[in-house]
Amino acid sequence: MNRRARGARTALAALAAATLLAACAQDATPAAPGAAPAPAPSAAAPLPAAEPTPQGLLLTADFGSDTVTFVDPERGAVASVAVGRAPYALAVGADGRAWVATAEGVAVVDTRTRVRVARIPYRTATGPVTDGEYRGGGMGIALSPDGARAYVGVNVPGTTGVLEVIDTTGREVTAVVPVGRRPFDVDVSRDGAEVYVTGHDSFDVTVVAAGPLDTRRIEVAPYGTEGGLGSWLKPHYTAVRPSDGKLLLPFEGERLAVVDPRTGRTEVEPMTADTHQHGVALTADGRLLVVGTGAVRPGDGRGPSLTVRSPDGTERVVPLEGPHEDVAVSRDGRTAYVTGGYTRDGHWNGITVVDLDTGTTRRLPAGTRPLGIAVL
Numbered sequence: 505m506n507r508r509a510r511g512a513r514t515a516l517a518a519l520a521a522a523t524l525l526a527a528c529a530q531d532a533t534p535a536a537p538g539a540a541p542a543p544a545p546s547a548a549a550p551l552p553a554a555e556p557t558p559q560g561l562l563l564t565a566d567f568g569s570d571t572v573t574f575v576d577p578e579r580g581a582v583a584s585v586a587v588g589r590a591p592y593a594l595a596v597g598a599d600g601r602a603w604v605a606t607a608e609g610v611a612v613v614d615t616r617t618r619v620r621v622a623r624i625p626y627r628t629a630t631g632p633v634t635d636g637e638y639r640g641g642g643m644g645i646a647l648s649p650d651g652a653r654a655y656v657g658v659n660v661p662g663t664t665g666v667l668e669v670i671d672t673t674g675r676e677v678t679a680v681v682p683v684g685r686r687p688f689d690v691d692v693s694r695d696g697a698e699v700y701v702t703g704h705d706s707f708d709v710t711v712v713a714a715g716p717l718d719t720r721r722i723e724v725a726p727y728g729t730e731g732g733l734g735s736w737l738k739p740h741y742t743a744v745r746p747s748d749g750k751l752l753l754p755f756e757g758e759r760l761a762v763v764d765p766r767t768g769r770t771e772v773e774p775m776t777a778d779t780h781q782h783g784v785a786l787t788a789d790g791r792l793l794v795v796g797t798g799a800v801r802p803g804d805g806r807g808p809s810l811t812v813r814s815p816d817g818t819e820r821v822v823p824l825e826g827p828h829e830d831v832a833v834s835r836d837g838r839t840a841y842v843t844g845g846y847t848r849d850g851h852w853n854g855i856t857v858v859d860l861d862t863g864t865t866r867r868l869p870a871g872t873r874p875l876g877i878a879v880l
Contacts, residue, residue, distance in 0.1 A: 551583045556616050557600075560835065561880045562855070563615060565591035565604055567845050568635075568873025572604055572613060574880075575870040577834075577841065577857060583618050584871070587611035590635045592643050593689075593830075593876035597651040597672070602878065605642025605656050607633045610670060615880055627677045628658050628666050637847040644690035644702065644741075647672070648714065655699050655712075657687025667701050667712055681717050683710040689741040693749055698765060700751060702742045705733055709742065709751060711765050722768045726759045736780065736800050741830070743784040743792060747815075754781040754794045757811065757821075775813070777821045778806045782847070783830030787837045787860075790815040795842055797827045798850075810842055810858055822863045824856055832877045845873040 551557065551574065561582070562575040571584040572591060588606030596602045596615065604611040607630075612622040630640025643665075644657040654670040665687040669679040684703015691700045692714075699712040707725040712718070723729075727737035739761070743752045751763040757777030763770045779796030786792055792813040799805035808824040810831065827846040833839070840858040844867075845851050855870045855877070 549582070551618070553618070557583075557618060557880060559880060562832070562841055562870070563594060563596065563602055563878050563880055564843060564845075564855070564871040564874035565594045565876035566871040566873060567592060567847075567875040568851070568853070569871070570606075571872070572602065572611075573871035573874065574615075574618065575855065575868070577839070577868070580869045581871060585613055585618055585620050587613060587620055588623055589633050590639055590641070591876070592641075593645050594878055595645050595647045595654065596878045596880060597647050599651060600880075601672075603645055603647065603654045603656075603670075603672070605645040605876075607635070607639050607641035610642060610645070610654060610656055612675065622675050624670060624675050624677065626656075626658055626668055627680050628660060628668065630658060630660050643687050646690045646692045646699070648692055649694065649696040653714075655690050655692065655701075657683065657690045657701050659686050664706065665701075665703065667699065667710070669717070679717055681712055681719060683712070683719070684708045684721070688739070691742050691744050691751075693744060693765075694746060700742055700744065700765065702739050702753070704738050704740060707738055709739070709753075709763060709765070720768070722763060722765065722770075724753055724761050724763055724770060726755055726761050726770070726772045740782045741784045743786050745786070745790075747790065752784065752786075752792055754784060754792075754811070756800075757781055757794075757796055757805065757809075760792075760813075773817060775811065776819045777809050777811045779809055780805065781811075783828070783843070785831045785833050785840070787833050789837060791860075793831050793833065793840055795828050795831050796821075796824070797829070797846060797848075810840060810856075812840075812860060820863065822858055822865065824865065825867065826850060826852055828856060829875050830877055832879050834879060841877055841879070843874040843877050845871075845875040847875070 574583040588608035590607040594604040602613040609625040667681040683701040684706035686704040688704040689702040701710040711720045753761040757779040783795040794811040796809035798808045827850040
């Protein structure tokens with residue numbers, strides 16, 4: 505049975521259950537069979553407060569807590585900073601400051617001193633401050649190439665989302681732009697001229713011109729939009745390909761949507777992992793890394809994995825233990841760090857470290873349900 509047929513079956517099941525929730529949180533997903541239990545907190549010694557943060561540490565957004573955690577890639581967590589409830593994603597600028605999208609606002613953390621220096625409230629009303637995948641507040645976040653602006657996708661439960669533009673010097677919201685529903689990811693073109701907001705529940709990418717803030721909607725739905733909110737076959741995260749500026753959106757370990765943001769045209773290339781896919785990252789040599797969270801339903805796809813896709817389209821699929829969410833790449837391009845937080849049930853408190861040369865993996869305790877991740 506192909507994915508479109510399975511998507512229709514899923515939509516009918518969702519209607520029969522009288523639910524209008526998006527599929528990424530419809531049914532509780534148990535941890536993958538045989539998956540290791542959530543590891544205990546790391547025993548790594550904390551960094552002294554006066555000691556600058558070493559380069560090469562990781563920073564995670566702890567969706568199950570109110571912190572970001574500094575993680576030594578060998579030893580585990582070494583420090584945490586309170587930022588606000590349910591932090592989802594983060595972006596780190598050249599000045600070492602991290603901009604963290606939380607349910608309460610965008611927190612600003614000086615990663616060198618490990619101090620929160622500000623928290624900027626959203627201009628848009630998002631309802632009560634809560635936890636969980638459907639909580640209101642910031643989701644995807646990105647910085648302009650010059651670091652002058654932060655762009656945060658804000659989820660407004662029950663309706664379409666917005667992109668809030670933050671002046672990073674004045675630390676205030678300067679503009680609000682309507683975008684798609686539940687803005688999972690925000691990306692910026694290499695020249696900073698455009699911002700791309702991935703609307704999970706609206707099957708689209710909103711292209712926002714960074715100057716006038718004009719918008720264009722591009723539907724990205726290689727399986728169609730049948731099932732609406734009950735469909736599993738929706739976009740999650742986007743990577744901007746440096747070679748030509750096209751947008752790369754993986755679907756179900758079966759199809760890679762390659763979107764030209766100038767024309768709105770989408771081409772579809774085959775993928776091989778056969779797994780529900782979330783986070784993405786690009787290495788300096790052009791490899792696309794894609795996080796697979798596992799089968800949507802038992803028997804409907806393969807388990808969690810990390811796909812390593814070369815520019816020529818060949819793929820290597822590295823199995824993972826249990827669901828994961830997002831991924832970052834080491835500075836030398838040889839190691840991937842995959843967060844175990846996951847937006848649905850089945851998450852765990854750590855990171856899987858993947859050697860991209862050999863495909864070997866090890867699990868590292870880190871944070872509380874870590875989602876977003878960056879290499880410092």
